[in-house]
Amino acid sequence: NNEPSHIHFDDIKVSKIATTADINDLITYAQSEIDKAKEINADVDAAELKLEQAKRAVAQEDYKMVQYLVDEAVWLAKRSSIGHISVRDLKASSTKISGHTVMIKGTVKDLKARDGTGYNFALDDGTDSISVTYQGSLTDIKNEYVIEVTGVFDAPSETVTTSKIEKISGPITQPQAGLTLSIEEIATLISIGGTLAGVAGYIARTLSAKRRRKILFKNLMDEIDEIYSRFKMNARRCEAELYKLRDQILDAFKEGTLDEDNYKVLSKRLEEYMKEIKGQIESEMT
Known part of the structure; x- marks a missing residue:
């Protein structure tokens, strides 16, 4: 059986009729990446699991699943710890x-x-x-x-x-010899210095936080678009990457590095892309 295949490795896309030799080449390529990772004692358990699943998908002639699983195996091998x-x-x-x-x-x-x-x-x-x-x-x-x-x-x-x-x-600090102050004098200096430092620090943090939130919002918006553009031809991988980014955006919102308005805008963009990708996955399954 010759089945249409769309193979995606990193930024390389190959569209052609999948033959047994083609599938074997994909499996061999993934295994070679796993072997290279083993040479530096990387943890390849996750990559080997994906490759084993890909081999089972070959036996079932599910070539779209083979594409997805081999792609995952290669990515996991290259990023292995x-x-x-x-x-x-x-x-x-x-x-x-x-x-x-x-x-x-x-x-x-x-x-x-x-x-x-x-x-x-x-x-x-x-x-x-x-x-x-x-x-x-x-x-x-x-x-x-x-x-x-x-x-x-x-x-x-x-x-x-x-x-x-x-x-x-924290850092290791060494005690310094020199000026000796009474407890009352130290308390007074701490009170005055703490007040001034607190006001200055608050102003600096407020201005810096607003600027960082603005730039973080732009970076995340760009990343959403980049993930969709890069992986849209591999719907399952695209969905996984978008879900991963959605969790990062939620964490940023919880930490206060994103305000509510920006979080809603980013969530809406994600939902639009995920809806399209889910539709693509459903059409592939029918």
Whole structure:
């Protein structure tokens, strides 16, 4: 049986009649990506499960399902986690590890807010340092804090785009010798300094929060459109990516980084695309 097939790997699309050889090539390609991930001791359990499901779909001659499952297996293999790694070892095997998920523990250096939402900083684990980017709030993390990041490593830029940050400990401070004040004097200074710092901090946070919410809204709107444009030819994958983004948008709203009006606009855009994708999935099943 020759069945029409629309194969999608990353940004590569191939439309043709699927033959047994074509299907075998897809399975072989997915297996090769899993094998490459195994070479760097990445966790490929999820990818192997998808590939096994794809092989069962081949036996059932469900070629559309084969397309979806092989696509998922390849994506999971390329993004598979290698777990904890030192910056030195990461850089030594940068080409092989690029695109994979890594975990690094180290000290925050040169923390800077990006022109918009998120932060850039260097993470020093004692063996070397590496650039890290994070899109989200870092209200309780500052320079010299010890943290653990989980994110995707990009070799060309030597940067980890992190999706999760866990604070391990605050900075180690040393007592300073010098001026001695009475308890009453310290209390007075704390009261005056705290008031002034509180007012200035409130104004700065208010202006900064409004600006960040505005830029975050634009970035999320662009991401919704980009996901739909990229994956619309693979309806099931598109639906999964939109659901994932919907959860991120909801989390941002709960955290206060999105206001209610922007959240409603983003939700409406998502619903429009998801309705279209669901219709496409239903038509494929009939």
